Amino acid sequence: MTLEDYTARMSRAARTAADAGLAGLVVTPGPDMVHLCGYRPPAETERLTALMLVPGQTPRLLVPLLERPDALAATGVGATEVTGWTDGGDPYRTAADMLPPRGRYGISDETWAVHLLGLQRLLPDTSYSAIGEALPMLRAVKDTHEVQRLASAGAAADAAYEEIVQVRFAGRRERDIAADLSALLLRHGHSQVDFTVVGSGPNGANPHHEAGERVIEEGDMVVLDFGGLKDGYGSDTTRTVHVGEPTKEEHKVHDIVREAQQAAFEAVRPGAACQDIDRVARQVITEAGYGEYFIHRTGHGIGVTTHEPPYMAEGEQLPLVPGMCFSIEPGIYLPGRFGVRIEDIVTCTETGGRRLNNTARELRVVA
Numbered sequence: 001m002t003l004e005d006y007t008a009r010m011s012r013a014a015r016t017a018a019d020a021g022l023a024g025l026v027v028t029p030g031p032d033m034v035h036l037c038g039y040r041p042p043a044e045t046e047r048l049t050a051l052m053l054v055p056g057q058t059p060r061l062l063v064p065l066l067e068r069p070d071a072l073a074a075t076g077v078g079a080t081e082v083t084g085w086t087d088g089g090d091p092y093r094t095a096a097d098m099l100p101p102r103g104r105y106g107i108s109d110e111t112w113a114v115h116l117l118g119l120q121r122l123l124p125d126t127s128y129s130a131i132g133e134a135l136p137m138l139r140a141v142k143d144t145h146e147v148q149r150l151a152s153a154g155a156a157a158d159a160a161y162e163e164i165v166q167v168r169f170a171g172r173r174e175r176d177i178a179a180d181l182s183a184l185l186l187r188h189g190h191s192q193v194d195f196t197v198v199g200s201g202p203n204g205a206n207p208h209h210e211a212g213e214r215v216i217e218e219g220d221m222v223v224l225d226f227g228g229l230k231d232g233y234g235s236d237t238t239r240t241v242h243v244g245e246p247t248k249e250e251h252k253v254h255d256i257v258r259e260a261q262q263a264a265f266e267a268v269r270p271g272a273a274c275q276d277i278d279r280v281a282r283q284v285i286t287e288a289g290y291g292e293y294f295i296h297r298t299g300h301g302i303g304v305t306t307h308e309p310p311y312m313a314e315g316e317q318l319p320l321v322p323g324m325c326f327s328i329e330p331g332i333y334l335p336g337r338f339g340v341r342i343e344d345i346v347t348c349t350e351t352g353g354r355r356l357n358n359t360a361r362e363l364r365v366v367a
Contacts, residue, residue, distance in 0.1 A: 003076065006036065009037075010076070013053055013138060014057075016135055017055065021104065022104055022134060023054065023104060023105055024053055024054035024103070025053040026107045027051040027052075028050050028108040029049050029108075030109070032138070034232070037061070042070075045067075046112075046114075047064040048062065048064075048115050049067070051080065052095070059081070060098050061077060062083050062085065063084055063085075064087070093122060101123055103127075104127045105126060106135055109131060139309070140310050140321070142303060146325075150234070150302065150325050150347070153234060153235035153356075157185065160181060160185050164180055165241060165366050167180055168366075170217060170218050173212070173215055174198040174213070174216065175212060177216070181226045195228075195306075196211060197225035197226065199222065200216045200220045201214070201217065201221065201337075204221055205336065206333070207339070219244055221254075222242070222243065223339050224239050224240070225341065229306075233302075234306035237359070238342060239361070240340045241363070242363055242364070242366070245365060253290070256285060256288045256332065257332055258342055260280075260284035260330040261281065261342045263283075264280045264281035264298055264330065265346060266352075266353070267280040268320060268352055269352050270319070270320055270322055270348060271320065272319065274320065277299065277320075277328065278312045278313050278314055293332045294330060297314075299311070299327040299329055302325050302326060302327060311326075322348050322350050326346060327345055328346050329343030330342070342361050
C-alpha cells in the first residue's frame with residue numbers, strides 16, 4: 001500500500017460519510033483505522049487515539065505524544081495532520097477543537113465508551129452512529145490489492161490443511177492438533193493465528209468449540225476451523241475430516257453440507273442480496289430434513305479482520321458488489337453426536353463467485 005492509496009481511501013470515506021448525511025467520521029483504533037491510514041496503535045491502550053475525517057478538510061490524527069513516532073511511521077499517516085497530546089492534558093478538548101461542533105458523526109464500532117462520552121461532554125450538539133451501521137460498505141468492497149492479499153492468506157491456510165491431514169489424529173488431544181495447526185499457519189506466512197477450532201466427535205456439534213483435552217478416537221468426525229492474519233489480511237477456512245471409515249449417515253450429512261455450500265457459492269453474483277446466499281444454503285439443508293440443526297448465519301465478510309460486514313444472513317439486504325469478500329460456511333450440528341461444516345472464502349466478481357480456498361471439499365479420511 002502506498003501513501004496515495006491511503007489518501008484515496010480517506011478521501012473516499014469522507015465523501016461517503018457526507019453522502020450519508022454525516023458531518024464526518026471519528027475513527028478509533030481497530031480495523032477501520034488500519035484500513036484507512038495503516039496505523040495500528042498499541043493494543044488495549046486507554047489513551048485516546050482518533051483519526052478525524054471531515055469532508056473538505058485535511059484528515060487529522062490525534063495521538064498520545066509518546067506514541068507519535070510510531071504513528072508517523074505508518075504509511076498513510078503521511079496524508080494527515082498529526083497532533084500529539086500529553087498525559088495530564090484533556091485529549092477530548094483537543095479532539096473537540098478539531099471537529100465542527102454540530103452534526104451527526106460516524107464513530108468506530110470498537111470505540112471505548114469513555115472516549116465517546118468525553119466527546120459528547122464537550123460537543124453537546126453532536127450525535128454519533130456506529131460506522132458499521134451508518135456505512136456498512138466502508139470496508140466491504142476490496143480493491144485488487146486487498147483481494148490478492150486475501151487470496152494469499154487463503155492459499156497459506158490451504159497449505160496448512162494439506163499438511164495437517166497427514167498427521168495422526170487418533171489417540172491425540174484436540175489441543176495437540178490445534179497446536180499443530182497454529183504452527184503450520186505461522187510456517188506458511190501468517191503473522192497472527194486468531195483461532196484453531198478442533199471439534200471432535202460430540203464437540204463438533206458446538207460450532208465454536210475451543211480445542212480441549214478430549215482424546216480423538218477412531219470413528220470421530222472432526223471439524224477443523226482455523227485462520228488468522230497474513231500480510232495484514234485474514235484467512236478462515238473449515239473442513240470436516242473423519243478418523244477411519246465414516247458411517248453411511250456421516251457420509252450423508254457431510255454430502256448435504258457440501259451440496260449446500262456449493263449451491264450458495266453458485267448463487268454469488270453482483271446484485272444478489274446477502275440474505276439470498278444464506279437462503280440458498282439453508283433451503284438445501286432444510287429440504288434434506290436437517291434445517292433445525294443449521295444454527296448460524298451462512299457467512300461473514302473478511303478483510304483486515306476475520307469477521308466484518310457484510311453478513312450472509314437473513315435480513316441482510318445489501319447487494320453483492322464485485323470486490324466483496326466473505327465466507328460461505330453452512331453446517332449441520334447434531335447435539336451429542338457430531339457436526340459438519342465446510343467453509344471457503346469467496347470474492348464476488350463481475351461474472352459470479354471466485355473461491356479463495358481450494359482444498360477438496362469431499363469428506364477426507366485421516367488416521
